[in-house]
Amino acid sequence: xxxxxxxxxxxxxxxxMQLTNAFLEGLNEVGDNEVEIIHVIEKKIKPCLGCFGxxxxxxxxxxxxxxxxxxxxxxxxxxxxxxxxPLYCFGIPSHLKAVLDRMIPLVRMxxxxxxxxxxHTQLADFERMKHVVICGxxxxxxxxxxxxVSVTCDKCFSNCTKIFVPETPLMNVPExxxxxxxxxxxxxxxxxxxxxxxxxxxxxxxxxxxxxxPNEEYLEIVNRQ
Numbered sequence: 001x002x003x004x005x006x007x008x009x010x011x012x013x014x015x016x017m018q019l020t021n022a023f024l025e026g027l028n029e030v031g032d033n034e035v036e037i038i039h040v041i042e043k044k045i046k047p048c049l050g051c052f053g054x055x056x057x058x059x060x061x062x063x064x065x066x067x068x069x070x071x072x073x074x075x076x077x078x079x080x081x082x083x084x085x086p087l088y089c090f091g092i093p094s095h096l097k098a099v100l101d102r103m104i105p106l107v108r109m110x111x112x113x114x115x116x117x118x119x120h121t122q123l124a125d126f127e128r129m130k131h132v133v134i135c136g137x138x139x140x141x142x143x144x145x146x147x148x149v150s151v152t153c154d155k156c157f158s159n160c161t162k163i164f165v166p167e168t169p170l171m172n173v174p175e176x177x178x179x180x181x182x183x184x185x186x187x188x189x190x191x192x193x194x195x196x197x198x199x200x201x202x203x204x205x206x207x208x209x210x211x212x213x214p215n216e217e218y219l220e221i222v223n224r225q
Contacts, residue, residue: 001034001079001080001195002033002034002078002079003024003027003035003036003078003079003080003081004038004074004078004081004082005020005035005036005037005038005081005082005084006038006040006071006081006082006083006084006085006096006099007020007037007038007040007041007084007085008040008083008084008093009041009084009085009086009093010041010093010095014086015086015136015168015169015172016084016085016134016135016136016168017084018180018184019084019163019165019168019183019184019187020082020084020187022185022187022188022191023132023134023187023188023191023194024082024191025188025191026187026188026189026193026194026195027191027192028191029191029192030192030195030196031195033195036074038074040096041095043067043071044066044067045066045067045068045071045095045098045099046066046068046098047098047101048098048101048102048104049064051063054104054105055104055105055108055109058108058123059105060072060105060106061105062102062105064102068102071099072103072105072106075106075124075129076106076124076125078129079128079130080130080131081129081130081131081132081157082132082133082134083096083131083132083134083135083153084135085135085136086135086137086138086168087135087138087139087145087149090145090146090147090148090149091149091152092149092152100156106122106123106124106126107120107121107122107124108120108121108123127158127159129158130159130160131153131157131158131159131160132161132194133149133153133157133161133162133163134163134165135149135162135163135165136165136166136168137164137165137166137168138167138169139166139167140167140211140215140218140219141166141211141215142164142166142209145164145166146164149164150162150164161194161199161200163190163208163209164209165183165208165209166209166211167211167218169222170212170213170218170221171183173221176212176213179212179213180212182212183212186204186207186208189207190204190208
């Protein structure tokens with residue numbers, strides 16, 4: 001597969017990217033993949049101007065001359081796109097959200113209705129692409145924290161597997177190294193499973209998203225910093 005990873009953390013090796021890298025290791029253990037990682041924070045991506053010049057031209061490119069058109073080209077060539085990012089204000093970090101906002105050159109202004117829902121018609125072959133979202137958060141639970149970003153993923157990404165991981169700062173706490181290694185192991189297993197089946201079983205998802213330590217212990221660690 002051609003795998004494109006969009007790292008939305010300001011860091012190259014963030015808590016969330018540790019899990020993404022483990023998932024990628026699993027993918028590569030069982031498949032011959034062409035992998036590219038884009039650290040979005042290093043790219044020049046301006047906010048969308050809402051000028052609709054891309055729709056007037058209809059060529060699948062943004063009229064602004066920055067790094068977005070390179071990402072658009074790589075995005076369309078990929079078989080699997082992994083969106084890896086920490087949860088910011090219950091959503092996607094602004095520099096990565098700018099990339100998502102400026103995906104509109106890949107659709108047309110023309111609309112159509114399917115099953116009672118209105119969509120823009122497509123220039124890109126979105127049905128061919130698969131998406132995996134790996135989002136980590138500093139909260140010690142998932143309830144009432146990932147709902148907003150989950151809706152965004154459902155609306156924006158086709159063939160999407162969403163992995164929402166609480167307590168990801170523990171990936172860098174020395175006293176919890178064994179639990180962090182265990183979590184990375186789950187993600188490696190998930191990468192192998194995803195390559196073979198194109199999806200993840202419910203049991204696998206539960207391992208990926210389960211708490212590493214109870215809420216009370218996590219709060220104690222955070223509050224003593």
